[in-house]
Amino acid sequence: MTKLIIAWLLLLSFSAAAYLEELKWPKGETFLTFLEHNQLPSSIYYSLDKEEQELAAEIIAGIKYQVLRNSDTSALEQVLIPIGEELQMHIKQKNDQFIMEIEPIAVQLEEHALVLDIQNSPFVDIVNATKNNLLANEFAQSFRDSGVNLRNLKKDDQLVLLYRQKRRLGKQFGSIKIDVSMIETKNKQNYIFYYKESYYDAKGQELENFLLSTPVNYTRISSPFTLMRWHPILQKYRAHLGIDYAASVGTPVKSAGNGRVNFVGEKGGYGNTIEVNHDGSYKTLYGHLNGFAKGLRSGQVVKQGQVIGYVGNTGLSSGPHLHFGLYRNNVAINPASVVKIAKSALSGNDLRGFLEYTKALKNKVETALKEHVPPVQEENFEYAYPFDKKSDM
Ligand SMILES: [Zn+2]
Structure with a gap:
């Protein structure tokens, strides 16, 4: 704990007396409900742009996040929530107002x-x-x-x-x-x-x-996968943790591989979303859907190429497209590296x-x-990313 506080102080050069809490992101919590539960202004969420709202939907249930509180009043002062491995949402105060900035994770x-x-x-x-x-x-x-x-x-x-x-x-x-x-x-x-x-x-x-097929007949790739980058005009860090395929509303969306449906419903900035688990460690995500295949439910087994939904414009989306995400052990990776035929x-x-x-x-x-170098031992090992099969969520 002491080590953590020192690390935080070094990172943020925070001066007032404060203590750090490390908490687990609850299942079903969205960034918006998190703000409500902590009496933080919901305007933080509504002022996010499209890409930021997609990133906010990337928070994984079970992930460890940190809250810095005032030692005297216990009032919340700052929050750090990791999104993927490179970026974090940092809630802090500026001119007596809470704001959120997306920042690189210092590692x-x-x-x-x-x-x-x-x-x-x-x-x-x-x-x-x-x-x-x-x-x-x-x-x-x-x-x-x-x-x-x-x-x-x-x-x-x-x-x-x-x-x-x-x-x-x-x-x-x-x-x-x-x-x-x-x-x-x-x-x-x-x-x-x-x-x-x-x-x-x-x-x-x-x-x-492990081979995946393209999940939709698309007209063009409207946004490629990008890990952390600095946007010089917006003066913000950005990332796009999937591929956007432009296609007209109603175009069938097909499961990219054999698997089992893990989620069907609304997911923050991704709107109507389906998640499919494949092969133990891989997961695919299909966002902004107009609708789901009739009767599709969580737990259902699906085949590669099976229609699971339809392209739409739901969530915060600028035009009809499919947001296609791929995760390995819950870490977003570039779908282009795995989508191939052989x-x-x-x-x-x-x-x-x-x-x-x-x-x-x-x-x-x-x-x-x-x-014959001696092994490096980890202290207090904990999964940095929760695994579906091992998590207690
Ligand atoms: Zn997208």
């Missing part, structure tokens, strides 16, 4: 190596050595479609991971990227590389077996670039093996 970037002799199973050994469940999950994901049977490993087979993670207010934050995983078993080194937002084997063959095998210049990139990583793995 420290870390790079680590983990070297283990297998004792139980890779998953259990990673958790025991690092107390980092997120790392173990990401590892399991990286090897899922690799063809290496992790159950056949022998005691003292070797595992090396080179990974990157972020830290916010002293705690692990956001998703983990494992640049390379290596398992040595039966005198053979098996490598998995993270490259261009997907996993590849050492030969440049893409591994992840797994890719790199060739030509792409393959040469890949092999050069992976050669450097293999050298780092060899160095880590030689040095």
Whole structure:
């Protein structure tokens, strides 16, 4: 707690006596109801523009947010709510009025190596050595479609991971990227590389077996996916956590993959929205719909290409279009990286670039093996992002 307050003070150079509360965003809470519940003016919400209202609809139930209160009166002074991994909504006071500004999340970037002799199973050994469940999950994901049977490993087979993670207010934050995983078993080194937002084997063959199709027949892409950017004219930070496909009202919207409907209803700035869970860790979102397919309900199994709704203009939308979002473990990723018809095998210049990139990583793995660096342990590990299957919401 002390550490948190110091971090906050450093970040915001806040001077008055205040204390910090860390809370969990309740299920069903919207940004607007949050303002009402905290006696904050709803004008904060109504003055948001279209993109900001979409971002406000990105707040995930179960996410940790911080409230700074006055030590004497307990009155709310500031609020920080993360949206995705790069931006946060910051409610604060300016000229005695509450305002909201979207700001970058201040994080420290870390790079680590983990070297283990297998004792139980890779998953259990990673958790025991690092107390980092997120790392173990990401590892399991990286090897899922690799063809290496992790159950056949022998005691003292070797595992090396080179990974990157972020830290916010002293705690692990956001998703983990494992640049390379290596398992040595039966005198053979098996490598998995993270490259261009997907996993590849050492030969440049893409591994992840998750393919999506375009959810709508569109006339044009009216807004691409963008992570945090500074808008020089508006003088604001912006992000667009999906792809907008322009299409006329009533155009059928199809599920981008096989899955199970997770949400049907209104979702803040996204208006009428459908969410579909796919394959354990992926979720798609379809926003601004005019209507839903007849009888569509939460829990229903849907097939790729099945019509689930119709293009509309609901929520805060400038013209009829489909907002299509894609999330991996609840983190927005660019749908363009996954919407394709086949797994890719790199060739030509792409393959040469890949092999050069992976050669450097293999050298780092060899160095880590030689040095046998001790594992980095996480204190008080908590999921930075709530997972559907593990959350208690
Ligand atoms: Zn959009």
